Amino acid sequence: MTTHHENKNAVKVGVIGLGTVGQGFVRLFLRESSLVAQRLGFPLELGAVCDRNPEALAALKVPSGCRKTAEAREILSDPEIPLVVELMGGLEPARTFILEAISAGKSVVTANKALLAHHGEEVFGAVARHGVDLGFEASVGGGIPILRTLRESLAGDRILKVSGIINGTCNYILSSMSRDRVDFGTALKEAQRLGYAEADPTFDIDGIDSAHKISILAAMAFGSPVSLSSVPVEGIRHIQPIDLDFGREFGYVLKLLGIASDQGETIDVRVHPCFLPEETSMLAEVDGVFNAIELLGEALGPLLLFGRGAGGDPTATAVMGDVMECARGISHGSRGQVPALGFPFALRVPRPLCALDSISSEYYLRFMAHDQPGTLSYLSGVLGERGISIESVIQKGRQKGGSVPVVVTTHRATESRVREALSIIDSSPHVTEKTVVIRIESAPMEGALS
Amino acid sequence: MTTHHENKNAVKVGVIGLGTVGQGFVRLFLRESSLVAQRLGFPLELGAVCDRNPEALAALKVPSGCRKTAEAREILSDPEIPLVVELMGGLEPARTFILEAISAGKSVVTANKALLAHHGEEVFGAVARHGVDLGFEASVGGGIPILRTLRESLAGDRILKVSGIINGTCNYILSSMSRDRVDFGTALKEAQRLGYAEADPTFDIDGIDSAHKISILAAMAFGSPVSLSSVPVEGIRHIQPIDLDFGREFGYVLKLLGIASDQGETIDVRVHPCFLPEETSMLAEVDGVFNAIELLGEALGPLLLFGRGAGGDPTATAVMGDVMECARGISHGSRGQVPALGFPFALRVPRPLCALDSISSEYYLRFMAHDQPGTLSYLSGVLGERGISIESVIQKGRQKGGSVPVVVTTHRATESRVREALSIIDSSPHVTEKTVVIRIESAPMEGALS
Known part of the structure; x- marks a missing residue:
């Protein structure tokens, strides 16, 4: 040496x-x-x-x-x-x-x-x-130089948020589900055939790989150890084509994101599928096996890095x-x-992760409701009582006696309130299935895209 | 110390x-x-x-x-x-x-x-x-960490190309010309009013600022001194709304790019307006005062960095x-x-810049031709004799006795051949004005975007 x-x-x-x-x-x-x-x-x-x-x-x-x-x-x-x-x-x-x-x-x-x-x-x-x-x-x-960027280039700015598409397998599967209108199983098989998914895809599709990566990003961005076991993780196995379709009607694209943000006393680190506005989100446009990571610095504003995330x-x-x-x-x-x-x-100054219950977000909620008068009024009533304000509603496909999807997007609300409302709604006779919940991420890059 | x-x-x-x-x-x-x-x-x-x-x-x-x-x-x-x-x-x-x-x-x-x-x-x-x-x-x-990325993150890969939107003033002006369908002067005045352009905007709109930046990027990417005076530079002052409109019909967006690429014995460094395919180019989507830089590494493939380029x-x-x-x-x-x-x-190993004449590109050519039979045949004849193959043609707006635009896009051709063809055409009686030439940059990020 x-x-x-x-x-x-x-x-x-x-x-x-x-x-x-x-x-x-x-x-x-x-x-x-x-x-x-x-x-x-x-x-x-x-x-x-x-x-x-x-x-x-x-x-x-x-x-x-x-x-x-x-x-x-x-x-x-x-x-x-x-x-x-x-x-x-x-x-x-x-x-x-x-x-x-x-x-x-x-x-x-x-x-x-x-x-x-x-x-x-x-x-x-x-x-x-x-x-x-x-x-x-x-x-x-x-090959995306995200860690050196956090460690050195942005070392003198306060990082407010890091979020990104950091698992190419999931992005490939979600991209093909959306593009080819196929279900999860079909898209997974195709990804496996092409070598974009492992024979045992658990690690990728259940969000574990993304959780590893966002934990590392959070530790570097915020100078705090991140306990992996405290990171809420939700994969894409349960995603249904019907929700991609409804999302599209609202102008949203579904992506699996890792998200880490500075919440003052705590840091918010999580992995889950998110709806992103197609018009204004740079991440919404990232297709196939590519990866992209968005940083938000207090002085810097938004920065996006985009490239080949594997191989x-x-x-x-x-x-x-x-x-x-x-x-x-x-x-x-x-x-x-x-x-x-x-x-x-x-x-380093250790900060705890904030509980998922305490986050706030916009939400996409798909209720499967009995097709009878008063349902929407009941649903909006339960939500409204908990301060959850509805942004838009789609209700379609009336069919006699069966259940129909009622899709609601909300303004920003607290996760615990949403969970509380859903536990009441899901145990009521108005709905026939567990409500589908997908968080919506608004875009920090607004104004940057044509 | x-x-x-x-x-x-x-x-x-x-x-x-x-x-x-x-x-x-x-x-x-x-x-x-x-x-x-x-x-x-x-x-x-x-x-x-x-x-x-x-x-x-x-x-x-x-x-x-x-x-x-x-x-x-x-x-x-x-x-x-x-x-x-x-x-x-x-x-x-x-x-x-x-x-x-x-x-x-x-x-x-x-x-x-x-x-x-x-x-x-x-x-x-x-x-x-x-x-x-x-x-x-x-x-x-x-705030885009492009230099550290070139200097350290990608130090072990061979950089084939660096290109980007590196002047926010020009990008703002071109974005508003395209969005609001206004002419250059109007867009410039608006940019000045908003503080996005200087009272004397020469430095930005004539491409000089972009030339400074692409020279620095080229020197770092290729390990060679770059003589600024040898960099061909073309600004956006002469851009006309009609070409943005025709470009749109072909699916192109106009951007002022700095481009530097490894040509083996030489390096190709230049600044000029470019048409970019809206569907497949990430740079095409960058709007307003944002900057974006695309790298192409031999092993890495494409990488895009996107953020606030000024302020x-x-x-x-x-x-x-x-x-x-x-x-x-x-x-x-x-x-x-x-x-x-x-x-x-x-x-460092100094390499000369290659002459603009020796580059090859796809081209957008707008001829202003007399509206009479045989014109297109003449134009395509002159181009064809020099090995310039036409990709598509738009001819519109017939008007008696006047001149009409005939717009041609070409497959890849050598700049010198194109210049040769145009000097013949422009001195012929078939056209009424100097032909407008805009280079088309095909996208290395193909497949990455939805």
């Missing part, structure tokens, strides 16, 4: 995990080695690559000086390798490997959002104690940017200078 | 120039001083502010320890101030002040795009020689981010670690 400012010796990098992102990273690393050396003023060298799958290991082309191994500890214990790239994913053994690398004084770059969301406190604490660097730009938004090659660019920054720290002897989370670990 | 890693002493900042951005910066600096100290782990202190206008100086509220002066040299010669923020704008005396600050070993933050576009080589050379830092994020795109507060956030980074370098003794342009000054 070199610590002199003028030392132009190569910095050796070890890579653990040769899946899609790992392979993309090694490819980019080797292809752009001279560009990288030109930019850094010193070269990087691939010291070793590791994967437990012998075929992945054998298939990868690496330079003659690069060791191939199935044992991560060969990299972790190699004093010649000061920089470890962890791209294996999952909680264990990734957590153990990363902590070992940090303890050994190595800087680490990872794309592992699950690990950081679950064990961030442990990992960032170790990073601070050992004075190394941890790069994790690739953990949120693939080996785009994600590899984020890993590479972090590797170069960590390598600079190693080569110049200035590791640990920029705190990984944008706030020094010990100077 | 402190150089020890553990020194928690304040870093003193001097500000020269208290116009809109300068005032916005001082306001943000004072408002967020505790957030900034928390993030940095040490405080910043406003050491001195300078403006030649005594009223601006008197009006600004500053803490008691902060000196007010009309003499920039009081700041430049103060050994207690290691960090100078230049927000006066213009070429001189800003150039002299910045060079003096650098020679005195101070780091500098500036928003001065004109200065960097004209005297970048001199300034960046001095920065490299003296081992200080120069932050200039605020010089392009206001005191948004621009101040970019200045603040740079000030914090420079302050870290000062406090930790690690100045000069990240080269200002993303490439070490001495390791």
